[in-house]
Amino acid sequence: xxxxxxxxxxxxxxxxxxxxxxxxxxxxxxxxxxxxxxxxxxxxxxxxxxxxxxxxxxxxxxxxxxxxxxxxxxxxxxxxxxxxxxxxxxxxxxxxxxxxxxxxxxxxxxxxxxxx
Amino acid sequence: xxxxxxxxxxxxxxxxxxxxxxxxxxxxxxxxxxxxxxxxxxxxxxxxxxxxxxxxxxxxxxxxxxxxxxxxxxxxxxxxxxxxxxxxxxxxxxxxxxxxxxxxxxxxxxx
Numbered sequence: 305x306x307x308x309x310x311x312x313x314x315x316x317x318x319x320x321x322x323x324x325x326x327x328x329x330x331x332x333x334x335x336x337x338x339x340x341x342x343x344x345x346x347x348x349x350x351x352x353x354x355x356x357x358x359x360x361x362x363x364x365x366x367x368x369x370x371x372x373x374x375x376x377x378x379x380x381x382x383x384x385x386x387x388x389x390x391x392x393x394x395x396x397x398x399x400x401x402x403x404x405x406x407x408x409x410x411x412x413x414x415x416x417x418x419x420x
Numbered sequence: 421x422x423x424x425x426x427x428x429x430x431x432x433x434x435x436x437x438x439x440x441x442x443x444x445x446x447x448x449x450x451x452x453x454x455x456x457x458x459x460x461x462x463x464x465x466x467x468x469x470x471x472x473x474x475x476x477x478x479x480x481x482x483x484x485x486x487x488x489x490x491x492x493x494x495x496x497x498x499x500x501x502x503x504x505x506x507x508x509x510x511x512x513x514x515x516x517x518x519x520x521x522x523x524x525x526x527x528x529x530x531x
Contacts, residue, residue: 346522409453
């Protein structure tokens with residue numbers, strides 16, 4: 305049973321560039337959430353995708369955008385990178401309950417993004 | 421704003437000692453989740469508590485949800501080096517079902 309996978313593992317970009325991160329959810333899961341984890345902090349919710357639509361969004365600027373594909377995999381795009389975007393980006397999948405309950409988040413290994 | 425707070429931020433213990441981390445919310449939570457993140461790893465779900473006053477055990481780990489559903493604790497009995505990591509609590513705030521994570525408590529176990 306494959307867990308959540310993410311690519312790439314590490315990425316180095318320069319300020320102003322754009323980046324795309326990818327995530328494949330755990331088998332059987334239909335909901336993908338993205339989190340940003342800065343050093344020494346807890347994961348901060350960016351947004352969640354369900355049925356190919358953004359279902360909920362955290363307090364992140366429009367530079368952060370995403371997409372979910374029919375096979376439930378997802379991408380996170382960040383435009384106009386800032387130094388402060390350096391962080392571990394975590395993808396988490398869950399079996400959506402339509403918002404009735406808090407879903408258990410199954411996290412992937414993350415993508416370590418460094419912005420120089 | 422609404423938030424989930426955890427204390428302490430760091431805890432050093434000798435192997436065999438007990439450890440407790442506390443989680444407090446500014447608002448009542450419908451449920452609370454606990455996750456563990458090993459150094460260099462990713463958060464792994466441990467447990468979810470739903471009922472007021474609920475207590476759940478997983479081997480040496482005891483999780484408790486407060487009567488008012490605004491606080492929770494994780495207690496580890498007789499710590500081992502394998503317990504090293506950061507423990508996060510997370511709960512849905514402001515009517516959302518998305519869990520908001522605390523900053524975590526990093527446990528360092530000295531052999």
